[in-house]
Amino acid sequence: DAGVTQSPTHLIKTRGQQVTLRCSPKSGHDTVSWYQQALGQGPQFIFQYYEEEERQRGNFPDRFSGHQFPNYSSELNVNALLLGDSALYLCASRASGEHYEQYFGPGTRLTVT
Amino acid sequence: AQSVTQPDIHITVSEGASLELRCNYSYGATPYLFWYVQSPGQGLQLLLKYFSGDTLVQGIKGFEAEFKRSQSSFNLRKPSVHWSDAAEYFCAVGPTDSWGKLQFGAGTQVVVTP
Numbered sequence: 001d002a003g004v005t006q007s008p009t010h011l012i013k014t015r016g017q018q019v020t021l022r023c024s025p026k027s028g029h030d031t032v033s034w035y036q037q038a039l040g041q042g043p044q045f046i047f048q049y050y051e052e053e054e055r056q057r058g059n060f061p062d063r064f065s066g067h068q069f070p071n072y073s074s075e076l077n078v079n080a081l082l083l084g085d086s087a088l089y090l091c092a093s094r095a096s097g098e099h100y101e102q103y104f105g106p107g108t109r110l111t112v113t
Numbered sequence: 114a115q116s117v118t119q120p121d122i123h124i125t126v127s128e129g130a131s132l133e134l135r136c137n138y139s140y141g142a143t144p145y146l147f148w149y150v151q152s153p154g155q156g157l158q159l160l161l162k163y164f165s166g167d168t169l170v171q172g173i174k175g176f177e178a179e180f181k182r183s184q185s186s187f188n189l190r191k192p193s194v195h196w197s198d199a200a201e202y203f204c205a206v207g208p209t210d211s212w213g214k215l216q217f218g219a220g221t222q223v224v225v226t227p
Contacts (some may be wrong), residue, residue: 004156040220041219042220043207045215045216089158090156093163100215101159102159102215103159
């Protein structure tokens, strides 16, 4: 079992650009959440996807959007990048019937210059 | 406002010594409680969780945590630290009616010295 995988590992973008991050959930999991972890901070919840719909959202602007595909994989899109979007972006997956049995991926390190 | 506080940003402990990491939360009702560990280049790994019942919770890697409702605390302990325990530790809470939306503390960096 490969666990939760994320791509790419690292990414450098310029302010104003757009970026797409990808996540493949652990086998058997159908729910995916995304978190942003700024340097020296704890992760902050961005949103959660289940059955290809956004089910919950944290306090993030509309520049942050996502998608879930029929195979349960997910993308996080960020438009009009700001320097403050530089962070580690973590994906977590779980089975919909499992309370909080979330598994986290290694993350994508995004640097905005 | 809901919050999770980890008062210690950084802790240094000798190998073989005991470790205690503090976590306090402010919430409308008793939430679900978690401790995660993050090593460099690694994702978050769940150490243990508390949903209800026995207030002393056993986790992986020899860790345990005690829930104290009166103090709104969920402190993590390990009797004897190994060098491999050097990592960042996060306390997290989640509402019982909103699956998966975790709120994390800022973390405690643990350094283990020989």
